[in-house]
Amino acid sequence: MSSIPVKKDAGEIGKANKRKYILEKVSGRVFLFCALLSVVSLLLIIGFVFYKGSHPFIAEGYSFIDFLLGSDWVPSEDKFGILPMIVASIYATIGALIIGVPIGLFTAIFLAEIAPRSVAKIISPAVQLLAGIPSVLYGVFGLAIIVPFLQNNLGLIKGQSLIAVIIVLAIMMLPTVVTVAETAIRAVPKAYREGSLALGVSPIGTIFKVVVPAAKSGIMTAIVLGMGRAIGETMAVILVAGNSLVIPTSLTDSIRPLTTNIALEMGYAFGTHQEMLFATGIVLFSFILILNFVLARISSKGGN
Amino acid sequence: MNTTVIDRKTATDKSANTTEQQTKIAVKDLNLFYGEKQALFDVSIDIKEKEVTALIGPSGCGKSTFLRTLNRMNDLIDGVKINGKMVIDGEDIYQSNDVIKLRTKVGMVFQKPNLFPMSIYDNVAYGPRMQGIKNKAELNKIVEESLRGAAIWDEVKDRLKSSALGLSGGQQQRVCIARAIAMKPEVILMDEPTSALDPISTLKVEELIASMKKEYTIVIVTHNMQQAARVSDKTAFFLNGEIIEFDETNKIFSMPSDQRTEDYVTGRFG
Numbered sequence: 041m042s043s044i045p046v047k048k049d050a051g052e053i054g055k056a057n058k059r060k061y062i063l064e065k066v067s068g069r070v071f072l073f074c075a076l077l078s079v080v081s082l083l084l085i086i087g088f089v090f091y092k093g094s095h096p097f098i099a100e101g102y103s104f105i106d107f108l109l110g111s112d113w114v115p116s117e118d119k120f121g122i123l124p125m126i127v128a129s130i131y132a133t134i135g136a137l138i139i140g141v142p143i144g145l146f147t148a149i150f151l152a153e154i155a156p157r158s159v160a161k162i163i164s165p166a167v168q169l170l171a172g173i174p175s176v177l178y179g180v181f182g183l184a185i186i187v188p189f190l191q192n193n194l195g196l197i198k199g200q201s202l203i204a205v206i207i208v209l210a211i212m213m214l215p216t217v218v219t220v221a222e223t224a225i226r227a228v229p230k231a232y233r234e235g236s237l238a239l240g241v242s243p244i245g246t247i248f249k250v251v252v253p254a255a256k257s258g259i260m261t262a263i264v265l266g267m268g269r270a271i272g273e274t275m276a277v278i279l280v281a282g283n284s285l286v287i288p289t290s291l292t293d294s295i296r297p298l299t300t301n302i303a304l305e306m307g308y309a310f311g312t313h314q315e316m317l318f319a320t321g322i323v324l325f326s327f328i329l330i331l332n333f334v335l336a337r338i339s340s341k342g343g344n
Numbered sequence: 345m346n347t348t349v350i351d352r353k354t355a356t357d358k359s360a361n362t363t364e365q366q367t368k369i370a371v372k373d374l375n376l377f378y379g380e381k382q383a384l385f386d387v388s389i390d391i392k393e394k395e396v397t398a399l400i401g402p403s404g405c406g407k408s409t410f411l412r413t414l415n416r417m418n419d420l421i422d423g424v425k426i427n428g429k430m431v432i433d434g435e436d437i438y439q440s441n442d443v444i445k446l447r448t449k450v451g452m453v454f455q456k457p458n459l460f461p462m463s464i465y466d467n468v469a470y471g472p473r474m475q476g477i478k479n480k481a482e483l484n485k486i487v488e489e490s491l492r493g494a495a496i497w498d499e500v501k502d503r504l505k506s507s508a509l510g511l512s513g514g515q516q517q518r519v520c521i522a523r524a525i526a527m528k529p530e531v532i533l534m535d536e537p538t539s540a541l542d543p544i545s546t547l548k549v550e551e552l553i554a555s556m557k558k559e560y561t562i563v564i565v566t567h568n569m570q571q572a573a574r575v576s577d578k579t580a581f582f583l584n585g586e587i588i589e590f591d592e593t594n595k596i597f598s599m600p601s602d603q604r605t606e607d608y609v610t611g612r613f614g
């Protein structure tokens with residue numbers, strides 16, 4: 041007797057559910073499409089850069105080794121060696137890390153561990169805002185303030201130099217380093233801190249011996265992300281690098297990193313010259329890829 | 345006159361536990377506020393040297409709060425105000441500003457084992473190292489003695505270099521005790537040290553506590569009446585931030601003088 045109304049109910053629910061299922065399916069497809077869009081863009085960009093960039097080495101008989109290790113870049117004479125730019129990119133990035141990482145870490149430690157909440161509430165958003173400033177403005181700032189400063193104080197003829205690039209990149213990586221490291225430090229369980237303090241260890245000792253080591257993988261991530269930012273930065277660097285095509289031997293040398301080489305010449309390059317700029321892009325991309333690989337290794341280690 | 349003194353001394357030696365020990369910690373009219381909210385009301389208690397003192401009472405009555413005043417761990421919380429007297433070995437700990445010295449003397453074991461993500465060895469050696477001990481042989485000795493003192497040496501001696509977080513909860517808690525012992529404290533505070541452990545580990549920790557009181561003054565918070573009865577010499581019953589009754593453990597559990605204590609220990613309450 042009671043089974044009839046039950047059946048009827050089930051039928052109605054089925055109808056209502058059918059619409060839900062369709063909606064479910066459609067929205068699933070929409071999500072999938074959006075997700076695929078970024079993968080497709082990635083593949084297109086990589087494919088295009090690699091297709092154009094590998095052409096001189098495959099079809100025109102240029103040597104890739106000479107390209108990497110050659111120190112002369114004179115497109116009009118058919119000389120394409122990017123060693124000075126590779127070295128410049130590496131020096132600039134390492135230099136920026138040497139300045140930016142300690143400052144970033146100390147800021148993160150200060151914000152997460154030491155600063156009273158009211159102070160952290162002012163500094164934290166300020167640091168995050170730093171990330172939102174368009175990179176060309178960093179370049180303008182560098183050109184207007186740092187370059188003349190170096191020129192006047194180091195007695196340089198030209199203030200645009202490796203050291204100027206390093207300073208600008210160090211400032212630019214701060215928000216990344218600070219934000220990621222601060223999050224990692226805040227995530228360290230309170231119990232570790234209490235355990236250390238209860239042993240009569242000072243707060244600073246606790247921070248350096250327990251809290252920071254426990255946040256190690258997050259801090260490494262912060263450093264690698266900061267590094268990615270530095271190596272890929274173009275706009276700000278163009279304005280302060282000086283763009284000379286020499287292997288830098290001192291901090292005051294004018295430099296041309298990989299990124300700026302592409303940006304400076306792509307506008308008028310054609311033929312082999314243009315393809316060689318794409319090849320420069322491949323090298324740059326390989327650096328970023330290696331960094332991402334390192335990053336993946338770090339976070340998988342942090343997981344267990 | 346001479347003979348009486350000797351007599352008294354032998355009496356002390358024979359029944360060390362029943363005779364009154366020296367007062368280690370004297371607390372007088374201690375009040376504690378979390379901001380506007382008062383959590384401890386005129387707490388007064390004398391904790392004797394080399395005894396186990398248990399703190400019992402319903403949840404939220406202020407046991408942990410009180411325990412943490414003994415090594416000034418409440419200082420870490422914003423807006424805590426404390427007044428009253430808290431004297432350890434004749435020195436008012438809230439008058440002195442040497443919190444580091446205090447915490448070296450008064451060690452603490454937490455409710456959940458909180459070993460650092462390092463090796464077992466490094467965990468136990470952490471405190472001594474931070475005090476500046478670098479000598480390998482000396483550190484080895486401290487680590488072994490502490491782990492033996494915490495009755496965990498035999499279980500971990502072959503894996504000292506492996507991560508402490510790979511141990512069972514009960515083992516971790518005993519390594520936590522070893523880590524506290526390594527600082528050669530005089531007082532050890534324990535906040536529900538067995539509440540996260542299985543019965544067998546609990547038993548081991550209880551045996552350990554009983555053996556430790558030869559050397560240390562122990563204050564332990566527990567929700568487990570049997571545990572308080574098994575391990576402690578004195579018991580204080582807390583209710584709503586006050587000490588309702590403080591006496592010999594036997595007396596608290598067999599013939600408490602306050603009706604509320606009786607209700608609590610017989611389970612008619614909280």
Ligand SMILES: Nc1ncnc2c1ncn2[C@@H]1O[C@H](COP(=O)(O)OP(=O)(O)OP(=O)(O)O)[C@@H](O)[C@H]1O
Pocket residue numbers: 378381383401402403404405406407408409410421
């Ligand atoms: N950090 C804090 N800020 C504000 N109030 C707190 C804080 N810690 C504890 N309290 C309050 O103080 C009172 C006593 O808490 P306490 O943790 O000492 O209780 P307890 O007896 O240890 O309880 P339990 O048995 O549940 O551990 C409670 O009312 C609690 O809400």
Ligand SMILES: [Mg+2]
Pocket residue numbers: 407408409535
């Ligand atoms: Mg508690």
